[in-house]
Amino acid sequence: MIQKIKGTYDVYGSLSLKHLYIKSLFQNVCENFNYSYIETPLIERSELFHRGVGETSDIVTKETYDFVDRGGRNNTIRPEGTAGIARAVIENKMYTTLPLKLFYMGSMFRYERPQKGRYRELRQLGIELYGSSDEMADAETINLATTFLKELGLKDVVVKINSIGGVETRKKYREDLIKYFSKNIDNYCEDCKERLNKNPLRILDCKIDADKEEVKNAPSILDYLNAEEKESFEKIKKYLDDLDIKYEVDNRLVRGLDYYTNLVYEFTTPYKDIGSIGGGGRYDNLLSSLDGPEVPAVGFAFGFDRIVDVLNELELEIPKTDEIDVYVLNIDQKEYAFNLVNTLRENGYRVDMNITSKNMKAQFKEADRYKAKYLIIIGEEEVKEEIYTVRDNLTKEEIKVSKDDLIDYLDINL
Ligand code: HAM
Numbered sequence: 001m002i003q004k005i006k007g008t009y010d011v012y013g014s015l016s017l018k019h020l021y022i023k024s025l026f027q028n029v030c031e032n033f034n035y036s037y038i039e040t041p042l043i044e045r046s047e048l049f050h051r052g053v054g055e056t057s058d059i060v061t062k063e064t065y066d067f068v069d070r071g072g073r074n075n076t077i078r079p080e081g082t083a084g085i086a087r088a089v090i091e092n093k094m095y096t097t098l099p100l101k102l103f104y105m106g107s108m109f110r111y112e113r114p115q116k117g118r119y120r121e122l123r124q125l126g127i128e129l130y131g132s133s134d135e136m137a138d139a140e141t142i143n144l145a146t147t148f149l150k151e152l153g154l155k156d157v158v159v160k161i162n163s164i165g166g167v168e169t170r171k172k173y174r175e176d177l178i179k180y181f182s183k184n185i186d187n188y189c190e191d192c193k194e195r196l197n198k199n200p201l202r203i204l205d206c207k208i209d210a211d212k213e214e215v216k217n218a219p220s221i222l223d224y225l226n227a228e229e230k231e232s233f234e235k236i237k238k239y240l241d242d243l244d245i246k247y248e249v250d251n252r253l254v255r256g257l258d259y260y261t262n263l264v265y266e267f268t269t270p271y272k273d274i275g276s277i278g279g280g281g282r283y284d285n286l287l288s289s290l291d292g293p294e295v296p297a298v299g300f301a302f303g304f305d306r307i308v309d310v311l312n313e314l315e316l317e318i319p320k321t322d323e324i325d326v327y328v329l330n331i332d333q334k335e336y337a338f339n340l341v342n343t344l345r346e347n348g349y350r351v352d353m354n355i356t357s358k359n360m361k362a363q364f365k366e367a368d369r370y371k372a373k374y375l376i377i378i379g380e381e382e383v384k385e386e387i388y389t390v391r392d393n394l395t396k397e398e399i400k401v402s403k404d405d406l407i408d409y410l411d412i413n414l
Helices: 013-032 046-052 058-063 082-091 135-152 167-182 190-198 200-205 227-242 304-314 334-346 360-369 380-385 403-413
Strands: 043-045 065-068 074-077 100-109 121-130 158-163 263-268 278-282 297-303 326-330 351-353 374-378 387-392 398-402
Touching: 013 100, 013 121, 013 135, 013 304, 043 046, 043 082, 046 058, 046 074, 046 082, 082 100, 082 121, 082 297, 121 135, 121 304, 135 158, 135 227, 135 263, 135 278, 135 297, 158 227, 167 190, 167 200, 190 200, 227 263, 263 297, 297 304, 326 334, 326 360, 334 351, 334 374, 334 403, 374 380, 380 387, 387 403, 398 403
Parallel strands: 326 351, 326 374
Antiparallel strands: 043 074, 065 074, 100 121, 121 297, 158 263, 263 278, 278 297, 374 387, 387 398
């Protein structure tokens, strides 16, 4: 038997209801904030991620699914959505009309060690807002995210924010961190040893070393921000306060992708083993680093699968069911029933009948399996009189309804 690839899973049954529900809720919230849907290819040139996400990020150095195609070109199955959208914004000159507010949903692929909350095919729900360097744009993205989480019923989410400043600020901070960590780098994990000269900021949120006193006492990026960067961070905090959004400033939050400048943020839950359920920030230099114009941008992505994991932990019910409205049973009147089912479907009802068996027992069983709210039984008499017996499948009450009144009856009762 061929089995699924490690770190992937099939979506069916009650899980598929959750997936559809979460996606449609995310779409509603995004449209409410006036974001438009964008879809970019699953595969892109590898160079895009090297230049976009960054040569020093774990994602690009260790986690991408790369392949050489039959034409000898290096391609990568996307590990995240931001770089592909940036490519699309440049290639389609979407930046000529700004601001540009986009949302997306889809699978990303990262070759990580699979465990709870960590998949190799991971789904993301994300937004990207191009064309505004105003702090209100930063706040808007966090507002959209927390609105969605609230509507989903996730209450214990903590919004962590930090500012990692601009390029100059980070350069100075980087140098100081290298000096600071060099002294005892032998005591750190192999990854951190490698990070020291490439990307020392990542030592701060290393899963192995972050609890060390020395890491906790490391210099804080917030002390390195220049006056403008400080003021900008203060403004964002004020907007979040005005919106009544609770957040924690975490000066150790650095994020794993190289394109960020100034604001970075993450959404965490009390479920430690699930990890952060989303993250994002500002990335004003990404477009220009991909040969596009200078356009400021900010956005985030939720880890869809992790949100589903949290919903399961909380045993939260979603308001979407697979119950059907009407199940039509028939006694030797299959064709008549088939037409009636079709009429009801045309009127927008979720309706079904058994098309494989004549047996009444099998039909009743199927009606129960589909959790039908109403049953309509069609026999010889019903066909002749055009009056149906409609049974409320919960109360078992029955009522006679004529063919002409059936839709009105269902409209009122369903
Ligand atoms: P990221 O932090 O790499 O950011 O991923 C966003 C979210 O995807 C994470 O917070 C996490 O919930 C989820 N995620 C990441 N890896 C996995 C995995 N292996 N299994 C399950 N879930 C995972 C980005 O991807 C940026 N593109 C976000 C962004 C958009 N920044 C600006 N705009």
